[in-house]
Structure formats: structure tokens, C-alpha cells
Amino acid sequence: MKAGKANTSPEITVFFDSSRCIHAAECVRGLPEVFDVTARPWIRADHASAQELMEVISRCPSGALQFENANGVPEIPATPTTFRLLQDGQLEVRGDLSFTNAGGETMFGTRAIL
Numbered sequence: 690m691k692a693g694k695a696n697t698s699p700e701i702t703v704f705f706d707s708s709r710c711i712h713a714a715e716c717v718r719g720l721p722e723v724f725d726v727t728a729r730p731w732i733r734a735d736h737a738s739a740q741e742l743m744e745v746i747s748r749c750p751s752g753a754l755q756f757e758n759a760n761g762v763p764e765i766p767a768t769p770t771t772f773r774l775l776q777d778g779q780l781e782v783r784g785d786l787s788f789t790n791a792g793g794e795t796m797f798g799t800r801a802i803l
């Protein structure tokens with residue numbers, strides 16, 4: 690399942706899935722001129738370079754933020770897959786991931802919080 694397209698610039702398309710956001714604020718700390726929750730739209734991809742956007746979006750632990758470059762190529766998954774236990778007991782996972790829910794729906798991604 691692909692997150693909704695949130696914003697785009699000529700070099701990059703940013704996707705955001707609010708249902709996956711855990712409000713870790715990596716985005717607003719990393720690029721406040723792009724990710725501004727007081728603005729509408731709250732993501733303004735044309736306020737930073739594609740390289741800056743890719744770097745900050747990759748920090749989003751939940752995968753709520755994703756991107757594709759101008760050729761439609763998404764983020765390259767981390768290898769090897771990593772698991773990091775957070776202080777609140779949640780597990781941050783990074784890698785070439787697929788998730789299947791109880792209803793049999795499979796989703797793919799590169800970052801997730803479990």
C-alpha cells in the first residue's frame with residue numbers, strides 16, 4: 690500500500706501516510722522549512738533540495754514519510770535489515786520489508802515501528 694502523495698518538486702515526490710506517523714518529529718527538526726505543521730500544505734517539497742529531502746525523510750522511523758525520485762525510483766532499503774529497541778519498548782525496523790495483516794493484505798516498505 691502506497692502512502693498518499695503529499696507534495697512534489699521537479700526532482701522528488703514525497704508521500705505521507707498519517708496512520709503510520711508516531712510524531713517522532715525527525716522531519717520537523719530536520720527540515721523545518723519543509724515540514725511545518727502550522728502551514729497548509731504542511732509539507733512543501735520545493736523548500737529544500739532533493740538530497741536534503743531524501744536524507745531527512747530517511748530518518749522518519751515509522752515509514753510515514755516516503756519518497757520517489759524524478760524517475761519513480763523509491764528509497765533503497767537498508768541492508769542488512771536492522772532492528773532497534775526504543776526506550777518505550779517499540780521496535781524500529783529498517784530493511785526490505787513486507788507486512789501481512791490479519792486480513793491478508795500485504796504492504797511493502799523500508800522503515801516501520803512495531
Ligand code: SF4
Pocket residue numbers: 709710711712713714715716717748749750751752753754
Ligand atoms: S519523522 Fe515520520 S513519524 Fe516522525 S513526525 Fe515526521 S512523519 Fe511522523
